[in-house]
Amino acid sequence: GAGVSQTPSNKVTEKGKYVELRCDPISGHTALYWYRQSLGQGPEFLIYFQGTGAADDSGLPNDRFFAVRPEGSVSTLKIQRTERGDSAVYLCASSPFSGIVYNEQFFGPGTRLTVL
Amino acid sequence: KQEVTQIPAALSVPEGENLVLNCSFTDSAIYNLQWFRQDPGKGLTSLLLIQSSQREQTSGRLNASLDKSSGRSTLYIAASQPGDSATYLCAVDNYGGATNKLIFGTGTLLAVQP
Numbered sequence: 001g002a003g004v005s006q007t008p009s010n011k012v013t014e015k016g017k018y019v020e021l022r023c024d025p026i027s028g029h030t031a032l033y034w035y036r037q038s039l040g041q042g043p044e045f046l047i048y049f050q051g052t053g054a055a056d057d058s059g060l061p062n063d064r065f066f067a068v069r070p071e072g073s074v075s076t077l078k079i080q081r082t083e084r085g086d087s088a089v090y091l092c093a094s095s096p097f098s099g100i101v102y103n104e105q106f107f108g109p110g111t112r113l114t115v116l
Numbered sequence: 117k118q119e120v121t122q123i124p125a126a127l128s129v130p131e132g133e134n135l136v137l138n139c140s141f142t143d144s145a146i147y148n149l150q151w152f153r154q155d156p157g158k159g160l161t162s163l164l165l166i167q168s169s170q171r172e173q174t175s176g177r178l179n180a181s182l183d184k185s186s187g188r189s190t191l192y193i194a195a196s197q198p199g200d201s202a203t204y205l206c207a208v209d210n211y212g213g214a215t216n217k218l219i220f221g222t223g224t225l226l227a228v229q230p
Contacts, residue, residue: 004159033217042120042205043160056217058197065139070201091159103148103209107160 002026004108006092012114014080021077021111025094032075033105034067035091043091049075082115091111118143118210121219129196130229137224139170139206147209147216151191153221154195154203163204164191188191198227 005024012095013019031050035043043111049069057067064082069075079086089112093105119142129135139149148167152160164173164180166189173179179192189206204227207218 045217109159
């Protein structure tokens with residue numbers, strides 16, 4: 001498929017465990033974003049990559065959250081010592097450009113994380 | 117700090133009606149405004165993007181307008197259909213240099229009754 005893909009679609013884990021969420025952006029898109037959506041809310045920005053580097057990680061809630069994009073394509077969001085409050089849908093988006101006026105973001109289906 | 121508000125939070129209309137969804141934002145220094153559709157348990161589908169220099173965009177039965185100076189946007193849906201039932205989210209592209217991160221409203225849950 002040509003869209004953004006995310007795996008797994010659902011992840012159930014226990015409090016205190018470590019989880020990794022994967023995002024495959026649209027081929028050729030240089031910009032990649034992670035957002036988190038809690039029930040009944042709009043998505044909230046977590047982190048933005050331009051190429052391989054995290055250009056803006058101001059939305060990460062604390063140091064338990066970390067994300068990488070080593071080759072400028074696939075990205076992994078990593079959460080250490082998960083807490084029940086981390087339960088949410090984690091959305092990934094990509095766009096072909098950044099830093100210019102026109103910048104449409106395309107979203108993946110999300111990973112629903114449940115921390116028991 | 118940019119804040120985005122959507123009114124109403126929920127809306128139910130009979131099939132065939134025209135309807136308007138509202139979005140307001142507090143900081144007019146934006147790059148773009150984007151409208152999305154979200155079906156239950158799904159990701160976001162981009163509907164329309166309006167650049168800050170534009171006043172409206174149209175796609176099929178959808179028309180989105182932008183009044184940047186007053187901090188408002190509307191999404192007009194003509195001749196609504198049951199398949200239009202979903203949550204509609206608006207988001208502004210925060211004027212933050214190269215980041216282009218989106219700030220979202222909480223959405224309007226639309227139900228179109230057959």
